[in-house]
Amino acid sequence: MFEELRRYVKKIPKGKVATYGQVALAAGFPTGSRQAAWSLKTFDPTLPWHRVIGKINNRRGKILLRGANGVEQAQRLEAEGVTVNGIHIDLERFGHVFRHRAS
DNA sequence: AGTGTGACCCCGA
DNA sequence: TTCGGGGCCACAC
Numbered sequence: 001m002f003e004e005l006r007r008y009v010k011k012i013p014k015g016k017v018a019t020y021g022q023v024a025l026a027a028g029f030p031t032g033s034r035q036a037a038w039s040l041k042t043f044d045p046t047l048p049w050h051r052v053i054g055k056i057n058n059r060r061g062k063i064l065l066r067g068a069n070g071v072e073q074a075q076r077l078e079a080e081g082v083t084v085n086g087i088h089i090d091l092e093r094f095g096h097v098f099r100h101r102a103s
Numbered sequence: 104a105g106t107g108t109g110a111c112c113c114c115g116a
Numbered sequence: 117t118t119c120g121g122g123g124c125c126a127c128a129c
Contacts, residue, residue, distance in 0.1 A: 001126085002126095019111085019112090020110075020111055020112085021111070021112065024111090029125085031111095031112095031123090031124050031125065032111095032124085032125065032126085033111040033112065033124080033125090034109065034110090034111050034112090034124070034125060034126075035111095035125060035126060035127095036110090036111080037109075037110045037111060038109070038110085038125090038126070038127080040110070041109085041110065049110090052110080053110085054110070054111065054112080055111080055112070055113095056112095057113095063110085064110045064111080065110050066110080069110080070110085073110090
């Protein structure tokens with residue numbers, strides 16, 4: 001399961017972001033958003049973990065990571081061209097859509 | 104097997 | 117917009 005989740009995380013292109021729920025859904029786990037997060041908590045350097053964020057309403061993302069890691073994530077995203085407004089991100093602009101199971 | 108915990112998410116106030 | 121409550125699933129005790 002985590003292999004699947006990580007596989008999809010790797011598919012997120014640079015400069016874009018996806019929500020935990022999106023990744024889980026795309027990987028085939030409609031209710032596995034928490035596990036999507038869990039699979040990234042290892043901070044595997046081969047994974048773009050900073051491109052995965054939490055969803056607030058339908059068009060806005062938010063960095064859930066606390067402390068230094070949260071700052072780290074925000075900086076990495078901005079370094080890739082993603083506009084991070086405080087802790088929220090515009091999903092309409094930077095949200096990545098997986099083709100496997102389109103909306 | 105039961106309980107607590109988490110980088111979640113939706114809904115209502 | 118922010119806060120709380122309830123539902124969700126896998127892991128560690």
